[in-house]
Amino acid sequence: MKRWIVVITVITAAVMELIDTSIVNVGIYQMAGNLGVTIEDISWVITSYAIANVIIIPLTGFLQNYFGRKNYFVASIALFTFASYLCGIADTLPLLVLARFLQGVGGGALLSVSQGLLYDSFPIHQRAIASAVFGMGIVLGPTFGPTLGGYIIDNYHWSWMFFINVPIGIVAFLLSYIYIDKKPEEHHIDRSKIKIDYLGIVLLSIGIGCLQYVLERGEANDWFEDPTIVICTIALIVSLTSFIWWELKIPNPVVNLRVLKNRNLLLGSILVFVIGIGLFTSVFMYPLFVQRIIGYTATQTGLLLIPGAGITLFIFPIVGRLISKGVPPRSIATVGYLAFALFCYQMSIIDLNASPAILMGALMIRGVGLALSNVPLINQSISTLTPQEMPMGIAITNMIRQIGGAVGVALVNTYIAQRLPLNAMNLSAHLQPGDMLTQERLTTMSQGLIARGINPLDALQLSYGNLNLAVQKQALMLSYLDVFQVATMFFIVTFPLLFLLEKKKMTPQTAKAAADASH
Incomplete structure (x- = not known):
């Protein structure tokens, strides 16, 4: 019984984290309108979570060794749950972005540590099955994120995309605290003997953070026309190059690239x-x-x-x-x-x-x-x-x-x-003023609009507009x-x-x- 409580708890934690990587995608427009910001600004809600998530994942091995796996996992659930609550009550964009970053920091452990905890719940000969069970969470989390988000957006306020994590997180925290056992070595961690690769952590955080920012914001900010993108690109190249050199040089790297x-x-x-x-x-x-x-x-x-x-x-x-x-x-x-x-x-x-x-x-x-x-x-x-x-x-x-x-x-x-624009141009090339099919399409649309009481001149203009929208939709x-x-x-x-x-x-x-x- 205890094994399955642990299994359900850790899988729920991992799925909860992965759902949050995609659940907000369908609610971007509603969130932007409610907070009074642009779509470009609200996209930071996605970017900040992704940056924190990707930075923390390669550091989880070190953090587990330093704090102990159970302590790190339970604390991460608490941070993720508290950050979800902050996201739900956020009434300004800066607070929402900060809360999402904290959520991503906590979420990195929910994904990474859950796999090891799940494996430990099964005997050796069944651990490949445990791997498959965990894999379901990896795949189904991003899949069900938009489904759940769409239902919430269509029926409730967007804040419930975050509030829904709070009761689940509290239950997961209590079950993890009660039922997950510490490894023997976790009872006697001598942190004074653990060498912390501070430089490696800083270089990795800067490099991965800048890389994620460039990837997330590049297109919206017109890539290298934006000074911030240029600065972040230079920073990520310098940081990641230095990180690789440093990690291959020192005996106890935070990420063993060897x-x-x-x-x-x-x-x-x-x-x-x-x-x-x-x-x-x-x-x-x-x-x-x-x-x-x-x-x-x-x-x-x-x-x-x-x-x-x-x-x-x-x-x-x-x-x-x-x-x-x-x-x-x-x-x-x-x-x-x-x-x-x-x-x-x-x-x-x-x-x-x-x-x-x-x-x-x-x-x-x-x-x-x-x-x-x-x-x-x-x-x-x-x-x-x-x-x-x-x-x-x-x-x-x-x-x-x-x-x-x-x-x-x-x-x-x-x-x-x-x-x-290339597809739109290619499609428009087939819509010439003298083309019979084009004229027939315009005439049909104009007559339909005139029948609804619109004067002929306005009907023609609206028909051209509708034809342009059809071209844009087909091009998309x-x-x-x-x-x-x-x-x-x-x-x-x-x-x-x-x-x-x-x-x-x-x-x-x-x-x-x-x-x-x-x-």
Whole structure:
């Protein structure tokens, strides 16, 4: 009974954190209007959370060693819950942004430490299943975020996107405090003997923080036309270069980059990066497509995600059993990678008349791809590491997946901004004043407006305006399709890397080491 209380608690904590990475996306317009700020300003609510989250993830190994895993996890739940409350009561943008940053700091541990706690709840031979269970949270969190957010926005005030965390967080805090046991070494931590890599922490924080800012705000701020983007770009290059040099130089680095000499971890990180792009980009793109192009409500948008999520839930335990029985993770990941590529291809050829069944079918294929690729890739990436290298290997893959998501969203925004005017120009080239079909379209629209009591001159002007809106909508749809075509190419180009991974089964020793990684 105690085991399952711990399992439910840690999975809930991880899912709660991941939901908050995407739940606010559907409420941006309402939040901006309520606080009286621009869309560009309110986007800091997303940016601040992402920056804090990505900075803290690679530091969790050090923070666990210094404070103790249980203490760090319980304190992070408390911080996340308190920050959620602050987000809900925030009546100014600065307070909301600060609260979201604190929420991201607490959330980094909920994602990272939960995995190790979950592994420790299972015997060694069942830890591959534990990995699959945890993987469900990784995938379903970002998937259900827009669904839950859409329902709240359509029916309640946006603050409930944050207040909903408070009772859940309080229960998770109490259950964690009562039922999670400390490791023996956590009772006797001698902090005086732990050397703190202060310079490494500072360089990593500056570098990753600036990188996340550039990726999140680059397109909105016109990239290098903005002095802040230029300064942050210089800062991230200097900081990350110095960080790599420093971490490879000192004997006790805060992030042991030497583990990337392992071929499986290096190649696996590249593949996890692409999965991160696919996961977060599809979560970002799908709501925009069906709401802006097809005209679905936020609630309808979320409901279409449920069948795909159900497929993922069904397949994940099967993946865990296959890995625990010795099936090479690389073989499973290969099928998942192809399924994800197929999803992107299907989304690149749909049109304005796409039915809900077609969209659900594509999303179900995406669910299959995620279930078969995410956890097996992480397991394969760390399968050739030593037990001592496991914690850092898992931390790096977690960080790489998050950065992949940020890079993917930044690329999407930039690519759409570039393709939209080009597609609009190409479409407009077919609408010439003397073209018969164009004139027939304008005449039909004008006559319809005149029949409603609008005078002929105004009707003609409105018809031209409506025709322009139709062109812009079609151009936007083509731009979205272009994005999915590029995503398909990402998977095709990186697919051969799967066959460079060393094909090693997940042994009980590897599973135990992964469990001890505390991530």
